[in-house]
Amino acid sequence: QSGAISARRGFTLALSYVVGMASSYAMIGILVAAFGAQLNIGALTQTPAVIIGATLLFIFLSLPMFGLFELQLPAAIRNRLNDMQSRQKGGALLSTFVMGFFAALVVSPCVSAPLAGALVYLSSTGDVLTGGSALFAMGLGMGGPLLLIGLSGGKLLPKAGTWMLLIKGAFGVGLLAVAISLLDRILPGQIILLLSGALAIGCGVYLGALESSADNKARLARIIGILSLLTGAGWWLGAGMGNDSLLRPLAISAGPAVVSAHAGADHVVVDSRATLEKAIAASAAQGRKVLVDVYADWCTSCRDVDRLLAQPAVVTALSGYDVIRFDITEGSDDQTSVLADWQVFGPPALQRFDQQGLKQGAAIQGVPAETELIDWL
Structure with missing residues (x-):
């Protein structure tokens, strides 16, 4: 915004964004409490069409940051909006709320362990009020740092000057980085x-x-x-070199280690309830335990699970298991029904089966620590 932004105005805008984000989580809590795990909202917002559309939008928004063109509405519409805003306090609050609402759905689809725990509890209660209020509170907690940044908007930021051109370029780079991170869900x-x-x-x-x-x-x-x-x-x-890690791009063993963990003779990839049950039964017939790895192409955390399963100590712990990857990238009703039976709300997740093909306890949701996974196995 042009002109000075007071601490109150900065806090109000940040609060509008955070409330929008929290409202998105509240909606998920209400739906899960009402319908359980049958709804696969994460998959719906992570289809290739949605991701590509969001990527193109971020790229388009980055171009004005580098001075290629000015992104603004036609003068007639802009003047009318300015007149409306001058008559209303907080004219940008609604748009900021909408940004926060959709950001929570599109930018953060993977299920973390705390969120998974909340969803498991909510699905068992069936209490819509608790579902909405609990995840709304979680969203407000996640937005706490943003409120602090908004509150400091009028005090800690330096005055306008040529330095803002550098900041503008930095935001352009940031937008392109977000576009690349979105593509990470569908590209090698x-x-x-x-x-x-x-x-x-x-x-x-x-x-x-x-x-x-x-x-x-x-x-x-x-x-x-x-x-x-x-x-x-x-x-x-x-x-x-065939590597895919931003943190260890030159590691000689990084690529082959992941391949060996997920391309062994005991590793099976399935994408339906029927093929999954058949694979589990085949392992049980041989007296083998089974580890099912719930996976989706659009889930970046699933790659962390890949690397975890490739660690030598974990490979040793898996010696008595057959590893089956349950690929739910498509997000079909058949796939989500399996997740509902297991009370799993999305990837990444790991589920154990014993030598008789019976499910053993609750699944691990999110990316566990190496020692936690070994003890669990």
């Missing part, structure tokens, strides 16, 4: 590494990594640019 890891490398190299060139200057500020920017350039080059090299 090596492609994401290439895209991330291109963004990092572009930042390095923009910051003057390939130029020379005697100005101290320019030198500092150049140092940061060189680091960004080297990071991008490392990511490109890692992608060429």
Whole structure:
């Protein structure tokens, strides 16, 4: 917004966003309390069409940040909106609320352990009021840091100046980074590494990594640019090596370790109740226990589970198990009915079966610690 933003105004806008986000979670709580795990909201908002649409939107919104064009409404509409806003206090509150509401659905689809625990409890109670209020409270708690940032909007931020052009460019890079992170749910890891490398190299060139200057500020920017350039080059090299980790792009053993954990002779991939039950029965006939890995292509946390299952200590603990991947990327009614029976609300999740093919206890939802998984197995 143009002009000075008071602490009260910043807090009000931040509160509007947080209430929108909390309302989205409240809606999920109400639906889960009313219908249990039959609804697969995460899958509905993570289809390739939705993800690609959101990615294109973020890319489009990043272009004005680099000065390619000005993003604004036609003058006639803009003037009318300005007149309306001048007559109403808080004219941007509704739009900010809507942003927060949809951000909670599109940007954070994976089920974390705390959220999964809340959903399991709510589905067992069937209490719609408790479902809505509990997850609304959780959303407000998640938004606490945003409220603090909004409250400081009029005091801690420096005055307007040329530095804002750098901030504008930084936000443009951030928008492109979000677009890449969304694509991470539907594209191979090596492609994401290439895209991330291109963004990092572009930042390095923009910051003057390939130029020379005697100005101290320019030198500092150049140092940061060189680091960004080297990071991008490392990511490109890692992608060429077949790796897909942004944190360990040059690790020689990272790629093969994951492949060996999920492509062994005992590993089966199924995507329906019938094929899953058949695979579990086949293992039980051989006196083998089963670990079912609930997975979806759009769930980034599922890749963390992949790496966890590839750890040597976990592989040893899995020696008595057959590992079956239950792929619910499609999010069909048949797949969600299995999750409902297990009280699992989305990937990632792990479920055990004994040598008779009987389900053993509750599933682990989210990404467990290595020691926790080994003890559970």
